[in-house]
Amino acid sequence: MASEGHLVSMTEAIGRIQSIQSMLQQLSQGVLPQASSAGTTASTGTRAPSGGAASSTDSASFAQALSSAVGGSGALSGVITGMATGAMTGDAVAADAKKYVGVPYVWGGTNPAVGMDCSGFVQRVFKDLGVDLPRVVSDQMRQGTPVASLAQAKPGDLLVSFGGEHISIYLGNGKAIDAPVPGQTIQIRDAWEQQSNLTAIRRIVPAGGS
Structure with a gap:
């Protein structure tokens, strides 16, 4: 915490x-x-x-x-x-997201001083950078442009899984950051999403130099 x-x-x-x-x-x-x-x-x-x-x-x-x-x-x-x-880039998104590591998961949360859920976290990161995203995953997953596969994902891309039940931010090199589940905190971990459970990958801003 x-x-x-x-x-x-x-x-x-x-x-x-x-x-x-x-x-x-x-x-x-x-x-x-x-x-x-x-x-x-x-x-x-x-x-x-x-x-x-x-x-x-x-x-x-x-x-x-x-x-x-x-x-x-x-x-x-x-x-x-x-x-x-x-030109806000995906690299800047990834860098901004990392500063929230350790903030607790709170369902429905949007305030980093209290806690955030997965979509609240994503919304907050992009808001920091002047990009307005909708509040919930089902709307966030329709923003930006589609990315065909995880192999083509770049830092800052959104990884949506299980039909829109969860969302994370890809950091590159097989890593992602998310607010996972109650009892855990925002963390960097291996991108566990695979092509079989990925619903969408969306690119909101340019990928940057990574």
Whole structure:
């Protein structure tokens, strides 16, 4: 079971991501969130030079600085980088999902401070990254695009099993993460789903570089 300190840190991280997201949005539109080389600030609405749009290099540099400022964790770094480039990937989904390891399974749960069930966990991970998914497996399994087989699955794909009774997030290399059953916690384990009991594999965001 996750410790109280872990949950507090996780909640703080989510809050930081949300505040950072708005700053990155300004950056992508060419509004500098800090003083420019000319000494002006974001509060003046100053636009970046050379056509009024910040370059992708500037975005990446700003993302790296933000990641360092919030502690530089792997999961948070992946989220920030995805926001800065404007392309959320399956790798970022997998990284974000891992921060919930140890949160208890609670049927119908959607709050990581209390506990989550399988679909509540999946919904929360994608919500962290700015992607809205329905609440229940039967609706989640209709989102995105189909993947033909487990052999073709990539990190961030959703594995739906037993006719829509369960859902997990594929991490790659034969591993998946899920909220299994009452009495257990969110955990990384071998992807036990096989072609015989898989109902669907869905890709919600691009696979990324894995």
